[in-house]
Amino acid sequence: MKISAIVAMDSQNGIGVNNQLPWHLPNDLKFFKSVTMGKPIVMGRKTYESLGRPLPGRLNVVISSQQVAAPESVVVLKSIEAALAYVAQQGTEEVFIIGGGQIFAATLPILNTLYITEVHTTVAADIFFPEISMEDWSLDWEEAHPTDEEHQFAYTFKKYLRK
Numbered sequence: 789m790k791i792s793a794i795v796a797m798d799s800q801n802g803i804g805v806n807n808q809l810p811w812h813l814p815n816d817l818k819f820f821k822s823v824t825m826g827k828p829i830v831m832g833r834k835t836y837e838s839l840g841r842p843l844p845g846r847l848n849v850v851i852s853s854q855q856v857a858a859p860e861s862v863v864v865l866k867s868i869e870a871a872l873a874y875v876a877q878q879g880t881e882e883v884f885i886i887g888g889g890q891i892f893a894a895t896l897p898i899l900n901t902l903y904i905t906e907v908h909t910t911v912a913a914d915i916f917f918p919e920i921s922m923e924d925w926s927l928d929w930e931e932a933h934p935t936d937e938e939h940q941f942a943y944t945f946k947k948y949l950r951k
């Protein structure tokens with residue numbers, strides 16, 4: 789099973805503030821949807837609460853040490869290992885780690901593929917993606933987008949494969 793992560797981060801690896809995304813970038817949400825659709829997504833309890841609902845068309849797996857109030861379709865498990873074992877049992881070819889900071893920090897060493905949206909700004913973030921050793925990764929694809937009426941910041945989609 790391929791383990792992939794998808795994240796949008798600023799120039800200082802900032803990914804969140806006040807349990808929300810620090811920006812509104814509709815094209816990044818569309819990109820996230822197109823990349824993850826049909827695949828299981830694994831997230832921490834805080835990210836699930838931030839989303840406020842399961843994301844449709846994907847098996848939603850939430851990691852928490854507690855009971856989480858969630859619809860029956862959402863699978864809540866007590867560890868990252870349990871979450872990955874569960875999705876592997878479903879015959880999954882690729883699972884997406886979708887955050888947040890705690891879950892990215894714990895899974896970075898085992899990721900095969902990394903989709904990063906670089907947001908070309910620095911926000912006052914309170915949650916960060918862990919430091920990435922770029923020598924471990926090779927850039928497979930990238931696509932740059934300028935600011936426009938809907939996008940306050942320029943951003944670049946990048947796909948990295950572990951060397």
Ligand SMILES: NC(=O)c1ccc[n+]([C@@H]2O[C@H](COP(=O)([O-])OP(=O)(O)OC[C@H]3O[C@@H](n4cnc5c(N)ncnc54)[C@H](OP(=O)(O)O)[C@@H]3O)[C@@H](O)[C@H]2O)c1
Nearest residue numbers: 795796804807808809832833834835853887888889890891
């Ligand atoms: N920019 C992006 O691409 C992106 C993507 C996703 C999220 N975010 C942002 O990231 C922020 C949330 O990240 P976060 O780091 O605060 O929280 P998080 O990683 O989403 O969730 C943390 C929670 O997950 C559970 N957890 C984590 N590790 C665990 C383990 N090993 N075993 C059992 N449970 C574990 C715990 O839940 P319990 O406390 O219930 O035990 C913990 O409190 C938000 O601001 C969100 O908007 C940004």
